[in-house]
Amino acid sequence: MSVKRHSNGSRARLQAWLRGWWAHCRLCGQPGTELCADCLDQLPVLAMACPGCARPLPVAGPRCGHCQRRAPAFGRAWAAWRYAPPLDALLPRIKYHGDLTLARWLGGLMAERLPAEDRAWAEGILPVPLHRWRLARRGFNQAVELARPCARASGLPLLLNGVRRRRDTPAQVGQSLAARRRNLRGCFEVTAALPRRVLLFDDVMTTGATVEELARTLCRAGVETRVWAVARA
Numbered sequence: 734m735s736v737k738r739h740s741n742g743s744r745a746r747l748q749a750w751l752r753g754w755w756a757h758c759r760l761c762g763q764p765g766t767e768l769c770a771d772c773l774d775q776l777p778v779l780a781m782a783c784p785g786c787a788r789p790l791p792v793a794g795p796r797c798g799h800c801q802r803r804a805p806a807f808g809r810a811w812a813a814w815r816y817a818p819p820l821d822a823l824l825p826r827i828k829y830h831g832d833l834t835l836a837r838w839l840g841g842l843m844a845e846r847l848p849a850e851d852r853a854w855a856e857g858i859l860p861v862p863l864h865r866w867r868l869a870r871r872g873f874n875q876a877v878e879l880a881r882p883c884a885r886a887s888g889l890p891l892l893l894n895g896v897r898r899r900r901d902t903p904a905q906v907g908q909s910l911a912a913r914r915r916n917l918r919g920c921f922e923v924t925a926a927l928p929r930r931v932l933l934f935d936d937v938m939t940t941g942a943t944v945e946e947l948a949r950t951l952c953r954a955g956v957e958t959r960v961w962a963v964a965r966a
């Protein structure tokens with residue numbers, strides 16, 4: 734298993750290096766940078782969102798109805814963009830095609846806008862862990878790669894060994910939120926001492942069920958959490 738993981742990781746790094754050597758816009762192909770100025774303008778910045786769960790809102794306001802009915806296990810959540818075109822074409826390039834150059838670049842772009850209050854509050858950034866089989870197959874964890882520039886920019890350590898994913902829990906399309914929550918229950922395990930205030934980092938926050946389960950697990954270990962996501966559905 735360790736040999737396979739190594740070869741996958743090396744291949745992903747080689748692909749990333751080749752792409753970086755010939756930088757081009759990932760959306761329109763124009764040479765120069767990972768995303769040209771025109772395509773960059775199209776990225777759907779999440780301007781107004783619920784401060785509790787980062788759900789996009791039509792107007793700025795207090796916590797959304799979901800949060801008021803059932804407060805999340807994490808203190809608050811922030812996302813850089815909405816999971817909408819063209820971002821929904823970029824993130825799968827990272828996850829399924831190993832475009833780690835794009836991950837570093839997008840993470841760097843996100844790092845320019847991180848909420849100062851969260852940066853001052855947190856003691857570390859914990860990317861949502863993958864199950865080790867999935868990590869071995871993919872060769873990398875996209876959440877970790879996107880989090881790296883954010884950790885560097887905020888001067889916070891990346892916490893890569895504190896939590897283990899005990900089961901792989903692929904999201905089933907069409908699964909209800911209740912079913913997804915049941916499916917995830919008990920899938921994370923704290924394996925090492927963690928700081929008391931931790932930012933959970935995910936690439937795409939869809940229903941929020943994954944970070945909710947992770948936040949509950951950490952809460953039981955006495956760790957307070959907030960969430961940073963690259964994109965919010």
Ligand SMILES: [Zn+2]
Pocket residue numbers: 758759760761762763768769770771772773
């Ligand atoms: Zn472009």
Ligand SMILES: [Zn+2]
Pocket residue numbers: 783784785786787788796797798799800801
């Ligand atoms: Zn909310």
